[in-house]
Amino acid sequence: MPTSHEHRADGHMTPDQFRELGHRLVDWVASYMEQPDRWPVQSAAQPGDVLRQLPDEPPQEPGAPDEWDAIVRDLDDIILPGLTHWQSPGFLGYFPCQASGPAILGELVSAGLNVNGMSWATSPAATELEMRVTDWMAGAIGLPESFMFGRAGFASPGGGCIQGTASEATLIALLAGRSRVLHRPGRTVAPDRLVVYASTQAHSSVLKAAMIAGLARDADDTSRVRFVATDADLAMDPGALADVLTEDLAAGRHPCCVVATVGTTSSGAFDPIAKIAGALEDVGVTDDCWLHVDAAHAGAACICPEHRWILDGVGRADSIVFNPHKALLTNFDCSLLWTRDRASLTRALSVSPEYLRTPANDPGRTIDFRDWQIPLGRRFRALKLWFVMRHYGVEGLRAFVRGQIRMAVLFESLVRADQRFEICAPRHLQLVCFRMTGPPGIDAKLLNARNRELLERVNLTGRVFLSHSTLPSPDGGPERFVLRLAVGSTSCRDEHIRTAWDIVRREADST
Amino acid sequence: MPTSHEHRADGHMTPDQFRELGHRLVDWVASYMEQPDRWPVQSAAQPGDVLRQLPDEPPQEPGAPDEWDAIVRDLDDIILPGLTHWQSPGFLGYFPCQASGPAILGELVSAGLNVNGMSWATSPAATELEMRVTDWMAGAIGLPESFMFGRAGFASPGGGCIQGTASEATLIALLAGRSRVLHRPGRTVAPDRLVVYASTQAHSSVLKAAMIAGLARDADDTSRVRFVATDADLAMDPGALADVLTEDLAAGRHPCCVVATVGTTSSGAFDPIAKIAGALEDVGVTDDCWLHVDAAHAGAACICPEHRWILDGVGRADSIVFNPHKALLTNFDCSLLWTRDRASLTRALSVSPEYLRTPANDPGRTIDFRDWQIPLGRRFRALKLWFVMRHYGVEGLRAFVRGQIRMAVLFESLVRADQRFEICAPRHLQLVCFRMTGPPGIDAKLLNARNRELLERVNLTGRVFLSHSTLPSPDGGPERFVLRLAVGSTSCRDEHIRTAWDIVRREADST
Structure with missing residues (x-):
């Protein structure tokens, strides 16, 4: 879509061009909000994949009228596949980094x-x-x-x-x-x-x-x-x-x-x-x-x-x-x-x-x-x-936080109901630390390696992203490798927590 | 303008609401870009003026459908008059902080x-x-x-x-x-x-x-x-x-x-x-x-x-x-x-x-x-x-920078042509340091005070904003208070530089 106005002689974007492109990019962001799970949560990009798609040299001349078409295309084709999608409902690693409509408008x-x-x-x-x-x-x-x-x-x-x-x-x-x-x-x-x-x-x-x-x-x-x-x-x-x-x-x-x-x-x-x-x-x-x-x-x-x-x-x-x-x-x-x-x-x-x-x-x-x-x-x-x-009011924010904590409680209960897993530290608020257990007497390092493998398999599905940490072992043994599920993005709902658990269980079956 | 969609039960802004409000705020920004000199460059607000207009307590309940009307109204009525407008063509103080359409879209x-x-x-x-x-x-x-x-x-x-x-x-x-x-x-x-x-x-x-x-x-x-x-x-x-x-x-x-x-x-x-x-x-x-x-x-x-x-x-x-x-x-x-x-x-x-x-x-x-x-x-x-x-290409950026430096050269030449003023340091790039001179033998502190007063008067016009610094005196006397003109915002043109100079001269007449 060429912009409807010619470039100003001085090369600046005119207010009218800004209106048009601004609407277009607002719509682009809205589409992103609509389907936050369209891409793998964790980018499948390998080191250098994105670099290779970007020209070595910057453009010398001002962009032609259709340059913004190319920019939006590159956002779709180069940038989005190269991102780890923090706004995906399946993003449950680290701590969340929540966007919201009102905050984006503030920016x-x-x-x-x-x-x-x-x-x-x-x-x-x-x-x-x-x-x-x-x-x-x-x-x-x-x-x-x-x-x-x-x-x-x-x-x-x-x-x-x-x-x-x-x-x-x-x-x-x-x-x-x-x-x-x-x-x-x-x-x-x-x-x-x-x-x-x-x-x-x-x-x-x-x-x-x-x-x-x-x-x-x-x-x-x-x-x-x-x-x-x-x-x-x-x-x-x-x-x-x-x-x-x-x-x-x-x-x-x-x-x-x-x-x-x-x-x-x-x-x-x-x-x-x-x-x-x-x-x-x-x-x-x-x-x-x-x-x-x-x-x-x-x-x-x-x-x-x-x-x-x-x-x-x-x-x-x-x-x-x-x-x-x-x-x-x-x-x-x-x-x-x-x-x-x-x-x-x-x-x-x-x-x-x-x-x-x-x-x-x-x-x-x-x-x-x-x-x-x-x-x-x-x-x-x-x-x-x-x-x-x-936009939210204090009560709206409370309701949101309570909903997020409720989802962590849900995940905790799912983990506790499966004897192959254990909760590794008291669940506090939105964060659940858990791991696969092994047969009695399993070597601590082997168990850590299995959980590391489990995490990698889960994240490779692209449908959910968890992170990890190590926690001291209660018996003084080697530190325990634990999976961390932290609720979550603004779009996360119960169904995503259940899906995450299903994926963890399924991958555990084959680990 | 009520948003066209009801609030979601969970209080989040829907993608459709985001589209509508996003377009509205893009237009609001475009209007701001169109008339960057609508407000005094330096805010006329006194300490506490803005605080007094903001409620002591945050809203408890989620915003009603017309809350965003109120937000936009408050942007116009409370925030804009409380800002020093760095994007105004009359903003020539400090160093610039240039916005541009492409960069805003990037944000x-x-x-x-x-x-x-x-x-x-x-x-x-x-x-x-x-x-x-x-x-x-x-x-x-x-x-x-x-x-x-x-x-x-x-x-x-x-x-x-x-x-x-x-x-x-x-x-x-x-x-x-x-x-x-x-x-x-x-x-x-x-x-x-x-x-x-x-x-x-x-x-x-x-x-x-x-x-x-x-x-x-x-x-x-x-x-x-x-x-x-x-x-x-x-x-x-x-x-x-x-x-x-x-x-x-x-x-x-x-x-x-x-x-x-x-x-x-x-x-x-x-x-x-x-x-x-x-x-x-x-x-x-x-x-x-x-x-x-x-x-x-x-x-x-x-x-x-x-x-x-x-x-x-x-x-x-x-x-x-x-x-x-x-x-x-x-x-x-x-x-x-x-x-x-x-x-x-x-x-x-x-x-x-x-x-x-x-x-x-x-x-x-x-x-x-x-x-x-x-x-x-x-x-x-x-x-x-x-x-x-x-958007600009390297050549477009060059043309922009050259234009900005040309405006500083213009201002320097205007200062030099008026014997009541002097350039206080070699002009480098977009920055001009100058001051009013006094009659021969004028006390250095008095001269500084007069230039300080000149700066205040210029800035109080609201049409231009300059800043100041002090520079060593070549004769080892007290530091010289100098006015700084730094070109400038994205919207600054020759006419604004000429206007700035007219204002400086006029205010100097009555200082």
């Missing part, structure tokens, strides 16, 4: 406006809408007012902002903790004596943050990143944390940040925030040691009052991150970081060169979110969260 | 697919298209093949990837440099002896990167961030760099990263890459000290062969960043970082937990871009750059 409007909200002055509405929606979401998941801007607005000691990812939020928490302890009056702390703590089940982003911050030389250097033992449920053991802290203090080290994970990646376990805060208090480092809660995935569940207990004690934490871009229908990227102590956070990140100073950013007058994040520039991400919350 | 498609390209396996096409378009752009701006994947593909020692911002890219360069020097065999380097170098005119992101990496305690701690003197053109003085390096080496410090800025934010000056590389060689730290080129803004000009001299010597640098999201028509965020030494870069950032391991990421088989960046997750940003390059 469209954000792209159309293309403002850079680095400072309040560079687009007041970008900053103020973000303040409002982070307050909204803080209330919706039951955070205390200390994490909100609330009536104090620009003058509040706490508040939230939208980051790209939880990895960035965790890095920022570490930097804020480091900055706070280094700037405590009346004491000198050697930066190379600072230590960070998380459970053995914490996300890789904690180690990565330590590497970036200079607390770890590389991924093998964990001398200042202490991974604390977990209990039988794979949640951080507060007693073990207290022991490690005591040991480090005795050795002249300075705890600067503890990351409590609420919903670990491997098994969904909940570190007990209140008890961890208690351990910090017992050891006497409450004021020195930043307590960060990584609720990247599980935070979504807290929109339902019945699940809020997992954040018990969060009022004693210094910061918390939760990703609406995982399980709350808001397109990637949208990761919410709240803090009770934004002064420490911004001191770690604020640089104010002359070219960014405006009368509006005199201290206390407004907020510049650039001082809350790693990058300088920032997209207008609050729009999509605003659209999602207005 | 739309990316949002519709919403894949997370953290690993090759999580969407092969996202990784491979990114490899191809970074190669395309590397060739288009004249980078040597050592920065490309090229025929070696996954096995190449160099290559590019898309970051969110140049700030992140500069941080990564610093981390890569640190990692390389710390891992050099046969020598032990104390991490707290590492030093970073940039000119006094370098972007604030260098200091911020040092703070994040732990090389600076806060923004006031520049003991390990050395700002090197500049020459009369405000470009780094390679001799001064050599002196500082020599001094540090003698004191037992370890240079780990030099940032050469090609197109400084304050005046657009070009640090001489080849001479800087020469200084590193003379001092004998070529292998130890990572040379990073920050061409965030000026990189776009290199798509024109006549400007490529500004990157002379880049083949001796270890990495270079350039932002198509500034002056090359690609929506924010799209910042390209290339390196010749990706092994050092990924060693600084790679953590491979079990749950992210796949057969495809065995060493050398594929590339996982998560190991090239700060976050874990990543959006499919290559799409928009692909669309832009296909």
